[in-house]
Amino acid sequence: GIIQSYLGPYGMFVGLIVFYAGGYAISKVTSLVTNHKRGVWLALIAGLAVVICWGVSYIVNIAYIVNILKLGSVTYNILEITFAIIAVGYGVFVAVSRLR
Secondary structure (H helix, E strand, O other), X not given: OHHHHHHHHHHHHHHHHHHHHHHHHHHHHHHXXXXXXXXXXXXXXXXXXXXXXXXXXXXXXXXXXXXXXXXXXXXXOHHHHHHXXXXXXXXXXXXXXXXX
């Protein structure tokens, strides 16, 4: 989130790369912990982990905290929200596809 705020409009594309890597890493760790087992439940857990990571990243994002302190509220751009949803969906797809 911090990198995205400094890169401006190109920061949204960084989100795609970050969530791809995050989905891959979560699925790899889940696979290693469960001794390379696969299944629907493990895929569900990995997908939920990616969504939880997205939620935490928006809660902890420094740029939004600064906007809240300055403006009293947060303004969201529709393009920003669209790219965030696409990035999370992409990360969930990677995590689930590696564990099924």
